[in-house]
Amino acid sequence: MRKKEFFIPLIGKKNKIIGFEKKEKIHTIGLLHSAVSVFVFNSKKKNQKMLMLQKRSSQKYHSSLLWTNTCCSHPRKNESILTAAHRCLIEEMGFDCFLEKKFCFTYRELLNNGLIENELDHVFVGYYSYSPIINYKEVDNWKWITLNKLIEDIHISPESYTIWFKIIIKKYLKQLDFN
Numbered sequence: 001m002r003k004k005e006f007f008i009p010l011i012g013k014k015n016k017i018i019g020f021e022k023k024e025k026i027h028t029i030g031l032l033h034s035a036v037s038v039f040v041f042n043s044k045k046k047n048q049k050m051l052m053l054q055k056r057s058s059q060k061y062h063s064s065l066l067w068t069n070t071c072c073s074h075p076r077k078n079e080s081i082l083t084a085a086h087r088c089l090i091e092e093m094g095f096d097c098f099l100e101k102k103f104c105f106t107y108r109e110l111l112n113n114g115l116i117e118n119e120l121d122h123v124f125v126g127y128y129s130y131s132p133i134i135n136y137k138e139v140d141n142w143k144w145i146t147l148n149k150l151i152e153d154i155h156i157s158p159e160s161y162t163i164w165f166k167i168i169i170k171k172y173l174k175q176l177d178f179n
C-alpha cells in the first residue's frame with residue numbers, strides 16, 4: 001500500500017506561503033518549504049534536564065536511522081504550524097503536550113542521498129514526564145538524554161544525527177530556553 005502524499009507549503013519572500021507541492025518533489029529540487037521541529041524535555045528531573053530523542057525509522061526516505069529531536073514534520077496544506085507540531089508529536093511519539101514556539105530559522109543542506117533540505121523550520125518546546133508509545137512506521141527507537149551527554153555524543157559521532165538537529169544544537173541551543 002502506497003503512503004498518502006501530502007502537499008506542503010512553499011515559502012517565498014518575507015517567509016510567506018507562495019504555493020504547495022509534494023514533499024518528495026520539494027526535497028528533490030530543493031525548494032524552500034515549511035517544517036516543524038519539536039523538542040520535549042522531561043519535566044520531572046529539575047536538576048538534570050533531559051531531552052527526548054527519536055531515532056528515525058528505517059522506512060524514512062531520507063535521514064533514516066539517525067537520531068534527532070523528539071519529532072519533526074511538515075505542515076500540510078491549510079494546516080497551521082502549531083497544529084502540525086501537535087499532529088507529528090501524536091503520530092510519531094503517541095502523546096501530546098503543551099507546546100511553545102521558541103524561534104524559526106532557515107537552512108539549506110545537501111543530504112547524503114542527493115536530496116536537499118531547504119527549510120524554514122519552526123521550533124517548539126514542550127515538557128512531558130512519561131515514556132512515549134512510538135509509531136514504528138515513523139520511529140525506530142527513542143531515549144532520554146542529558147544535554148551534556150548529547151553535545152558530547154554529537155561531537156564524537158556527528159554522522160549519527162540529522163542535519164537540522166545538529167544545526168539547532170550548535171547554533172540555537174540557548175534559544176530553546178528550557179530552564
